[in-house]
Amino acid sequence: MSTHETLEPSAATGDETALHTLPIRDPKRLAHWLSYAVGAVVLVLAFRFVVLNPHWDWPTIGSWLFSRRVVSGLLNTILITVVSTAAGLVLGLVVAALRLSGFAVLRAMAAVYVWIIRATPGLVLILFVYFLAALMPTLSLGLPFADPFFEVPTNQVISQFSAAVIGLSAYLGAYSAEIFRGGVLSVHQGQFEASHSLGLSAWQTYTKVVGPQIIRVITPSLANEVVTMFKNTSLVSVIGYVELLTTVQLVYSQNFKTIPMLTVAVIWYLVLTSLAMLGQSRLEKRFGRGFNRRVVKSAVSADTVGQEERHD
Amino acid sequence: MTEQPLLRLRDVEKRFGDFVALDGVSLTLRAGTVTCLVGPSGSGKSTLLRTVNLLERLDGGAVYLRGEMLGFTRSGDHRRPVPKKVARRQVVNFGMVFQSFNLIPQLTATENVALGPVEVLRVGRSEARHQAHELLTRVGLADRVDHYPAELSGGQQQRVAIARALAMKPSVLLFDEPTSALDAELVAEVLAVIKELAEEGFTMLIVTHELAFARDIADEVVMMEDGRIIESGPPQDILLNPTTERARRFFASVSH
Ligand SMILES: Nc1ncnc2c1ncn2[C@@H]1O[C@H](COP(=O)(O)OP(=O)(O)OP(=O)(O)O)[C@@H](O)[C@H]1O
Ligand SMILES: [Mg+2]
Numbered sequence: 385m386s387t388h389e390t391l392e393p394s395a396a397t398g399d400e401t402a403l404h405t406l407p408i409r410d411p412k413r414l415a416h417w418l419s420y421a422v423g424a425v426v427l428v429l430a431f432r433f434v435v436l437n438p439h440w441d442w443p444t445i446g447s448w449l450f451s452r453r454v455v456s457g458l459l460n461t462i463l464i465t466v467v468s469t470a471a472g473l474v475l476g477l478v479v480a481a482l483r484l485s486g487f488a489v490l491r492a493m494a495a496v497y498v499w500i501i502r503a504t505p506g507l508v509l510i511l512f513v514y515f516l517a518a519l520m521p522t523l524s525l526g527l528p529f530a531d532p533f534f535e536v537p538t539n540q541v542i543s544q545f546s547a548a549v550i551g552l553s554a555y556l557g558a559y560s561a562e563i564f565r566g567g568v569l570s571v572h573q574g575q576f577e578a579s580h581s582l583g584l585s586a587w588q589t590y591t592k593v594v595g596p597q598i599i600r601v602i603t604p605s606l607a608n609e610v611v612t613m614f615k616n617t618s619l620v621s622v623i624g625y626v627e628l629l630t631t632v633q634l635v636y637s638q639n640f641k642t643i644p645m646l647t648v649a650v651i652w653y654l655v656l657t658s659l660a661m662l663g664q665s666r667l668e669k670r671f672g673r674g675f676n677r678r679v680v681k682s683a684v685s686a687d688t689v690g691q692e693e694r695h696d
Numbered sequence: 697m698t699e700q701p702l703l704r705l706r707d708v709e710k711r712f713g714d715f716v717a718l719d720g721v722s723l724t725l726r727a728g729t730v731t732c733l734v735g736p737s738g739s740g741k742s743t744l745l746r747t748v749n750l751l752e753r754l755d756g757g758a759v760y761l762r763g764e765m766l767g768f769t770r771s772g773d774h775r776r777p778v779p780k781k782v783a784r785r786q787v788v789n790f791g792m793v794f795q796s797f798n799l800i801p802q803l804t805a806t807e808n809v810a811l812g813p814v815e816v817l818r819v820g821r822s823e824a825r826h827q828a829h830e831l832l833t834r835v836g837l838a839d840r841v842d843h844y845p846a847e848l849s850g851g852q853q854q855r856v857a858i859a860r861a862l863a864m865k866p867s868v869l870l871f872d873e874p875t876s877a878l879d880a881e882l883v884a885e886v887l888a889v890i891k892e893l894a895e896e897g898f899t900m901l902i903v904t905h906e907l908a909f910a911r912d913i914a915d916e917v918v919m920m921e922d923g924r925i926i927e928s929g930p931p932q933d934i935l936l937n938p939t940t941e942r943a944r945r946f947f948a949s950v951s952h
Binding site: 572574577582583584585588593596597600675 | 751
């Protein structure tokens with residue numbers, strides 16, 4: 385073994401003066417081909433397990449998937465999710481604003497709210513709301529120790545639906561408040577200072593400058609919460625509200641086709657989750673403006689650029 | 697004939713807790729003049745600019761723009777902060793350029809420059825875009841109007857930031873170390889733009905460590921230390937013949 389050889393690798397590869405002309409190619413490594421093999425095996429196994437497996441009972445699944453009962457349960461799930469998500473996000477915005485406000489009392493109240501909700505399992509929360517009448521027989525609006533302006537029996541207000549919505553939105557309110565707050569904290573201080581220097585109001589600063597940056601960073605976490613919400617709706621079966629999961633449970637308690645009926649529910653949850661993820665990726669694209677890589681063509685002169693509009 | 701100064705600081709004080717960041721700073725800027733603020737790190741230069749621009753609330757003294765006290769209003773035997781709306785109107789008199797540019801990442805160069813005019817000055821969108829293109833052309837960025845900040849070099853970003861400040865038609869431009877975040881070869885392009893603005897007669901207050909640049913464009917150089925002004929005067933006097941030993945040592949340390 386001579387050091388002479390290792391010092392001159394060109395001796396092995398040929399004339400070194402020609403090396404720079406050789407094209408560059410990435411080698412296809414073994415791991416690359418193996419990954420295809422693994423993928424193919426998993427696909428075949430999954431196909432055998434799901435499609436060819438007679439125990440799965442696809443005909444039953446097919447006959448129930450679009451049945452009136454299942455669809456009406458599905459619609460209830462969607463209704464609760466949409467209403468609770470909307471209310472929960474608004475609540476979360478308010479709580480986050482309070483937690484970031486200049487008033488110590490409001491900050492403390494918001495912090496206690498988040499603390500209690502985070503500590504309480506969603507199931508317990510929904511039961512508490514549903515049985516609120518036991519704690520508070522009437523709901524009234526007014527100052528403490530004075531005659532209320534307005535009073536109703538709690539049981540008139542708390543239906544299965546409203547208990548579900550109140551419980552779920554209180555839940556999302558606490559979790560999304562933390563996500564919003566984290567989003568605000570993630571914005572570089574210089575963005576607020578630049579907005580101040582331009583004379584933008586707080587509202588303009590949030591809607592035009594930092595808001596889009598916040599949405600960009602919180603979208604993945606928020607999408608997570610919304611997807612969780614679809615499935616958390618199944619918690620409301622404890623108070624007898626008939627949503628998707630409760631519906632299939634009622635059905636299989638009669639026809640004993642447990643697995644096919646649960647599969648029906650899972651298929652719909654898959655569809656709903658896919659929709660949520662689609663929304664997520666659109667949001668990410670929209671608010672990734674200026675962050676995602678792209679290639680810009682430099683315009684030749686200023687006056688041609690003046691007329692151009694951006695399309696994306 | 698006594699000319700009213702454009703900007704006047706009288707005994708400005710700023711504390712952070714027990715720490716005195718500005719300790720009775722008085723300074724006068726006449727219209728059309730360039731003042732360079734120099735001094736060691738931590739001497740309170742940024743704090744001074746931020747106080748003028750109402751990013752920090754002063755604890756004593758006052759800042760007057762054309763005779764109007766900024767940020768506060770008299771209320772009997774004391775002063776109280778002005779309403780936010782009034783403060784915003786006052787802030788727009790200043791164009792601030794930051795060391796770290798602070799461009800808005802999701803907006804293109806044009807949109808960054810047009811934002812203030814559209815939202816605050818209520819200029820029509822197409823008019824604002826047109827003005828933005830003119831300003832970007834003026835700072836040498838005619839071919840970068842549709843780029844996002846992340847697609848621009850540091851020097852280009854800082855020139856967009858200067859165009860953005862100009863778009864608000866400010867009375868005074870404030871620069872806080874506009875070239876400190878830039879690589880050496882990008883410094884010149886930004887300084888050239890600032891020099892051009894000086895020649896056009898803009899009133900400017902510039903925090904800088906570029907002493908040669910200060911000597912070149914300043915009408916007055918002000919040196920700060922520990923929250924106080926320790927020297928001020930025409931650049932040749934201050935930079936070449938500083939009276940205090942401290943100033944002499946500072947200039948010796950920066951110019952190497
Ligand atoms: N928000 C703050 N809270 C506490 N202290 C602060 C704050 N901002 C500035 N200071 C202190 O005030 C002093 C002056 O800071 P300033 O940023 O004005 O210095 P500077 O002259 O701009 O320095 P440099 O050249 O490094 O930028 C420093 O000692 C700094 O630590
Ligand atoms: Mg500074």
